[in-house]
Amino acid sequence: MVALAERLQARRSRFEFVFDRPRVLGTLFLAPAIIYVLALVGVPFLLAVYYSLSAYTVYNPSYHFVGLQNFIDVINSGVFRRTLANTFIFTFGSQILGLILGKFGALLLLRPFPGRKIVRALIILPWVVPIALATVAWEWMFDSLYSVINWTLIALGIVTRTDAPNWLVDPGLAMLSVIVVNAWRFFPFAIVIFLAGITAIPQDVIDAATVDGAGFWRRNYQIILPMIMPIVVVGLVFGLVFTFTDLSIVYLLTNGGPVNATSVLGFEGFQVGIISGDVAHGAAISLFMLPVLFILVIVMLRFIRRQEI
Amino acid sequence: MATVTATEITKKFGDVSAIDGVSLSVADGEFLVLLGPSGCGKTTFLRIIAGLEKQTAGDIAIDGMVVNDLPPRARGIAMMFQTYGLYPHYTVRDNIAFPLKTQRVPKDEIRTKVAWASALLGIEHLLDRRPRQLSGGERQRVALARALVREPTALLLDEPLSNLDAKLRSSARNEIKQFQQRVGTTTIYVTHDQVEAMGMGDRIAVIDHGRVRQIGTPASIYDDPADRFVATFVGTPPMNLIDWNGGHLGFRPEDFLPREMIENGEVTEFSFFIERSEYLGSERIVYGRLEGRSAAQEITAKLPPAHVPLAAIRPGEWHPFAVRNDALRYFDQSGVRRRQS
Secondary structure: OHHHHHHHHHHOOOOOOHHHOHHHHHHHHHHHHHHHHHHHHHHHHHHHHHHHOEOOOOOOOOOOEOOOHHHHHHHOOHHHHHHHHHHHHHHHHHHHHHHHHHHHHHHHHHOOOOOHHHHHHHOOHHHHOOHHHHHHHHHHHOOOOOOHHHHHHHHOOOOOOOOOOOOOOOHHHHHHHHHHHHHHHHHHHHHHHHHHHHHOOOHHHHHHHHHOOOOHHHHHHHHHHHHHHHHHHHHHHHHHHHHHOOOHHHHHHOOOOOOOOOOOHHHHHHHHHHHOOOHHHHHHHHHOHHHHHHHHHHHHHHHHHHHOO | OOOEEEEEEEEEEOOEEEEEEEEEEEOOOOEEEEEOOOOOOHHHHHHHHHOOOOOOEEEEEEOOEEOOOOOHHHOOEEEEOOOOOOOOOOOHHHHHHHHHHHOOOOHHHHHHHHHHHHHHOOOHHHOOOOHHHOOHHHHHHHHHHHHHOOOOOEEEEEOOOOOOOHHHHHHHHHHHHHHHHHHOOEEEEEEOOHHHHHHHOOEEEEEEOOEEEEEEOHHHHHHOOOEHHHHHHOOOOOOEEEEEOOEEEEEOHHHOEEHHHOOOOOEEEEEEEEEEEEEOOOOEEEEEEEOOOOOOOOEEEEEOHHHOOHHHHOOOOEEEEEEEHHHOEEEOOOOEEEOOO
């Protein structure tokens, strides 16, 4: 018996069960993702870092090293400082608005009412409609002559035809407009996040709070909100990152105007680096996103770990 | 402390009646158990008393005052839930303090009351922990402390022991009962476990399909079941039922004994075919069928093993068994108890 078992074992190849080894199989499965990230994120990123330290332009593709000169140029530019401030206003404005809309939307959609499923499906639309299409529709709504928003305001007697707001021309209103459009795009995502969070709370906890004497507001802000905070923060990180780096709405709706009033980092980097061909300064502008995003993500992730329940 | 009275409570979900005209009243300081199978409407009824659900018809009164239109927080009732419903983001201290905070009790008073409630349940050492760091038994105590801290008019408990393991359950049962006797809070306790009901209730209300089948002391529920449902729902093994004059004749397994074990009194005799028997230490359960009855109608006997001659219960043999006549219960065709045969 012993001899037989030994002979069977001896015949097995060392590599017959090679895929049963976690190290081999894991590496194999992870490889595509890692190669993808390295090739399409890592390499362009390093390239951008190098461009930002060089004098590379489309007209003069030299890799001549200039140190931090590009960054100094950029910081000294008034347009850039305006852009940096705009980016923060745009990002936080649209996220806050989107979160508020999302919270209320989620609360409304939690109540049973006829047609709730259809409404739940429709509410996702802003998120899935191609951004170019949606922005064209918004452009029309904000139009100085044919604005449906102004038409409504005039019809309601809130403003008169002569002092009707000129949405995309007035600098403050133009910023408000891009914020509104971005919040409109973001809020279905926020609704989904809030709905997921709230429906995951055990009914017993909410009932306990009700019996313990908590009214609507206390239940929402002392029980529900803290309990869904981790998932909301994750959603917010996504929203902040996507908005901070976004240029499509600004590009399509205001083209950074009027007079750079709505220019944001992504847009400005694209303008300088691609449209004007000054790749070095464009890269430098874009890299300003990096530390901000980095800090943001670290802060948020630490917050989540502390909140873990 | 207060009385709780329900009058003709009905609750419909669409066309389905979850509760179908339940009336009962709980005396001040009483421990009432609502006992029934799952889906019988007992939890819904409890939620109606708490104000978490609105009844379709009927009145709920606390201390004689109708509270139908009062929200839960105005009813002064505390409720403890099956999964306890502790607030995971709060410490135990903040969990217990929460019902006081909602009533804007001054901070000093909150501190003394939290200390009082946690001492009462022996959880002072847990005050700075969070619920996820507690064991099942500890969570249950925290939930109880949170329910009692504001000295509620009545305490509602919804299957509070079902998340505990068997050993912990019996000690927790004892604890809750002693505790209730000490503080004397009017208590309504929902369970599907008859052992909890029998062991804890001053009175038991047996509920089935949204109706109260019987309300009474544990002894009267067990000895004088009002109908066939109560008779077979309470007791393990359940009461034996055999067809009898168009209705049913019932007797408890512990009353069904070998003929020679019953010495005096009038008895009804049966010839019993023993199929198998289980020895459970403190008792022996014998399964079989009666002569002239369908084999599908399984009859059980529960015998005290020490007193039974083993020869009497050999599987595969017939043996004369008997029931004392005063242990026989008659039910008519509709299942309602009849006092005579």
